[in-house]
Amino acid sequence: MTTATPDPSSAERACFEAGIKFGSLYHQFAGTPVSPDSARSLERAIEAAIENQPACVAVSVEIDDQALQSAIDAGGADYTELTGRLMDVRIEVYHDGTNVVAEMAMEDGYPLMQLESVEESS
Amino acid sequence: MTTATPDPSSAERACFEAGIKFGSLYHQFAGTPVSPDSARSLERAIEAAIENQPACVAVSVEIDDQALQSAIDAGGADYTELTGRLMDVRIEVYHDGTNVVAEMAMEDGYPLMQLESVEESS
Amino acid sequence: MTTATPDPSSAERACFEAGIKFGSLYHQFAGTPVSPDSARSLERAIEAAIENQPACVAVSVEIDDQALQSAIDAGGADYTELTGRLMDVRIEVYHDGTNVVAEMAMEDGYPLMQLESVEESS
Amino acid sequence: MTTATPDPSSAERACFEAGIKFGSLYHQFAGTPVSPDSARSLERAIEAAIENQPACVAVSVEIDDQALQSAIDAGGADYTELTGRLMDVRIEVYHDGTNVVAEMAMEDGYPLMQLESVEESS
Numbered sequence: 127m128t129t130a131t132p133d134p135s136s137a138e139r140a141c142f143e144a145g146i147k148f149g150s151l152y153h154q155f156a157g158t159p160v161s162p163d164s165a166r167s168l169e170r171a172i173e174a175a176i177e178n179q180p181a182c183v184a185v186s187v188e189i190d191d192q193a194l195q196s197a198i199d200a201g202g203a204d205y206t207e208l209t210g211r212l213m214d215v216r217i218e219v220y221h222d223g224t225n226v227v228a229e230m231a232m233e234d235g236y237p238l239m240q241l242e243s244v245e246e247s248s
Numbered sequence: 249m250t251t252a253t254p255d256p257s258s259a260e261r262a263c264f265e266a267g268i269k270f271g272s273l274y275h276q277f278a279g280t281p282v283s284p285d286s287a288r289s290l291e292r293a294i295e296a297a298i299e300n301q302p303a304c305v306a307v308s309v310e311i312d313d314q315a316l317q318s319a320i321d322a323g324g325a326d327y328t329e330l331t332g333r334l335m336d337v338r339i340e341v342y343h344d345g346t347n348v349v350a351e352m353a354m355e356d357g358y359p360l361m362q363l364e365s366v367e368e369s370s
Numbered sequence: 371m372t373t374a375t376p377d378p379s380s381a382e383r384a385c386f387e388a389g390i391k392f393g394s395l396y397h398q399f400a401g402t403p404v405s406p407d408s409a410r411s412l413e414r415a416i417e418a419a420i421e422n423q424p425a426c427v428a429v430s431v432e433i434d435d436q437a438l439q440s441a442i443d444a445g446g447a448d449y450t451e452l453t454g455r456l457m458d459v460r461i462e463v464y465h466d467g468t469n470v471v472a473e474m475a476m477e478d479g480y481p482l483m484q485l486e487s488v489e490e491s492s
Numbered sequence: 493m494t495t496a497t498p499d500p501s502s503a504e505r506a507c508f509e510a511g512i513k514f515g516s517l518y519h520q521f522a523g524t525p526v527s528p529d530s531a532r533s534l535e536r537a538i539e540a541a542i543e544n545q546p547a548c549v550a551v552s553v554e555i556d557d558q559a560l561q562s563a564i565d566a567g568g569a570d571y572t573e574l575t576g577r578l579m580d581v582r583i584e585v586y587h588d589g590t591n592v593v594a595e596m597a598m599e600d601g602y603p604l605m606q607l608e609s610v611e612e613s614s
Binding site (some may be wrong): 375378379381382383385386387388389390391392393394395396397398473483485486487488489 | 497500501503504505507508509510511512513514515516517518519545592594605607608609610611
Binding site (some may be wrong): 289293298 | 520526536540543544569
């Protein structure tokens with residue numbers, strides 16, 4: 127017997143949209159050569175690029191200068207490749223009446239993407 | 249006055265995870281040189297790569313040979329670059345008791361990523 | 371019988387370096403969501419990112435606003451994905467006494483990466 | 493006074509082509525989620541994808557299982573992201589009478605892309 131599955135809710139669709147933005151941001155820009163001199167322009171370009179995507183209200187990217195310098199010092203060049211360990215990201219999505227905020231930050235030594243809040247807008 | 253926001257539900261977190269997989273898949277592999285000869289190996293590699301990600305149960309990628317040939321014929325070479333217009337994707341995620349299925353397919357001439365079903369597992 | 375192959379020359383190594391920069395630039399950033407509002411920040415970030423790479427003297431990226439608008443008009447959204455058809459790129463490399471300039475521009479309707487000049491510096 | 497610069501030679505153009513393939517390969521696939529189970533399919537897909545590019549004769553990619561397992565053990569998941577430290581790559585290009593072989597391998601602890609040989613074909 128098959129029982130009908132209800133359609134996904136607006137909140138669930140908004141969370142799906144937030145996830146798309148995170149995956150897009152990460153896999154589009156991971157691997158980009160980055161140094162202290164280029165970090166600010168890369169932050170701004172990532173924000174503006176992902177904000178183009180549907181339902182995306184705001185994106186904030188902060189490359190951690192100290193983590194960046196440590197990664198450079200551990201390598202053999204004067205730049206490194208962008209990874210999740212080097213940046214904090216906050217993405218705000220609005221979809222069909224629901225606001226979603228999601229963040230990526232270091233937790234227990236690893237970068238973790240997490241849903242922070244899901245709110246019906248009034 | 250600030251009212252407390254309830255924590256995101258398991259279903260919402262599962263939808264966020266499904267979105268991450270879609271954004272990752274798309275922006276990791278879009279732009280890959282592809283031809284009829286390399287399409288099958290690329291499908292398999294994309295599936296196996298994304299299935300590595302947390303909460304990802306199954307990924308199915310089908311590159312449309314007819315759309316691929318049309319894109320090649322419209323260009324100046326014997327290959328083209330992978331885009332959403334050339335493939336159908338189905339991703340199944342399981343997170344904390346919830347199964348989510350999401351798909352990307354052409355709709356009205358454009359590739360669209362959509363949540364198909366969100367079900368509590370019994 | 372095996373005859374010895376001479377080592378690659380400085381000029382050949384410099385041309386190899388120039389090619390690496392072009393391939394890196396293209397496949398790192400192709401697929402990035404782009405609109406007239408985000409085009410300038412993306413140009414600057416691409417230039418600064420690739421200039422980090424070894425032997426890279428200068429990078430110039432110009433996203434063609436008219437081509438960008440045409441691509442957006444042809445699609446179903448208010449942005450598009452960056453491709454070689456939307457930008458002109460010029461890269462200057464210096465390696466072990468040789469200056470190399472390479473460019474990517476539209477030729478006969480297709481984006482073409484070409485070596486422009488290879489000069490021993492005096 | 494401007495003195496004429498001679499056009500780049502066939503060998504120089506072939507070296508430029510070889511560099512494009514290396515940069516493309518690296519920045520298209522760096523960041524891909526990879527595990528021992530998915531390494532073989534990823535190797536094959538990278539080879540077939542880059543062999544589509546003009547002038548590319550053969551591509552060989554070997555993901556080092558021991559380096560892969562070490563990277564996974566050092567992280568918090570059962571997969572890691574592909575980087576140059578995890579793979580050896582050999583690319584053969586033929587352009588206008590010249591064969592070029594280039595390789596990427598670890599040297600002094602860092603991945604290095606190098607021109608191995610440039611030969612006029614007879």
